[in-house]
Amino acid sequence: MQLLSRKQIRFISGLTFLLCVLGSLLYAAFAVRDWLKDEQRMPVQVIEFSGDFDHVSLTRLERLIRKSQPGSFFELDVNEVFRLVEAQPWVYRASVRKQWPNTLKIYLVEQQPVAQWNEDMLLNPYGDTFEASAGELTLPRLYGPGGSEKTALEGYNAMKSLLATSSMAIAELSLSERFAWQMQLKNGVELNLGRQEFIDRLQRFIDVYPLLTKQEKPVRYVDLRYDTGFAVGWRIDDNKRS
Known part of the structure; x- marks a missing residue:
């Protein structure tokens, strides 16, 4: 039987020690990973909202976030939360970041509705549509073919500025398929402005x-x-008509 030399013994001893160290480190790494994933040890305790908003339901939004991200602070996906928040009807823009050790910070910019669009949508100041309930808001009603939102809003803003010199205001503004303008004022008067020179008219x-x-x-x-x-059309009193 051939005996190992001292050099071989030292090599085997060193290799064994190295394998033990690597095994310990690997075990520790898995243990730390499991510990960090444990929601009970590292939960997201606080979801902090900031910004100016009147229509966003923070209770509902927080519930959605916690349902979509049930894991620990380290497992929480900021990009997924960002997409979820910006998908909400009343949210125009958002920023999301984590703050050690247990807080999720969310800054919200709320949609600012300036008009109703075709009864089922709202328009923001940039001519973008979004689906939300107007609730108790009193907004002018804008109508037009698909894709004409920005044109309709620009026309509305121009006419609104012009009417500001008088005591009249726009209740409803329609843009036809041929881009002809029709308006109903809040005093009930209807205006047919046509396609061209509508501001002058x-x-x-x-x-x-x-x-x-x-x-x-x-x-x-x-x-x-x-x-x-x-041309002027006059209202006829129904009592006088009878």
Whole structure:
């Protein structure tokens, strides 16, 4: 039987020691991983919201986040939370970050509705649509073909600024398939502005409306689709009609 030399014995001893160290480190790594994954040891205790918002339900949003991310602080996927938060109807923009040791910080920018769009959507100031309930909000109603949201909003803003010089305001504004404008004012008067020079035509109406109010009959509609002049429809009192 051949005996091992001292050199071989030292090599085997060193290798054995190295394997023991590596095994210990590997065991420790798995133990730490399991410890970090343990929600009971490292839970996300606080979800902190900040920003200006009136319509976002923080209780509902927090419940959705905790349901989608049930793991520990270290397992929580910030990108997934970001996508979940920005998918909410009233959220325009969001930022999400983790703060050691147990906090998730979320900053929200809420959608700002400026008009209803085709009855089933809302418009923000940039002409983007989003699905949400207007609730008790009093918003002008805008209508138009798909893809015309920004055009309709730009037209509305221009006409709103022009009407600001008078006591009149827009209740409803429609843009047809041929991009002709029709408007209903809050006082009930309907305006047909056509496709071209609609701002000039609206100004013509503003200039002449004080004269129209002096008539015995209230104005029902004004058709301004003429190079010069306009046509007026009058409201007929049902009592007098009978």
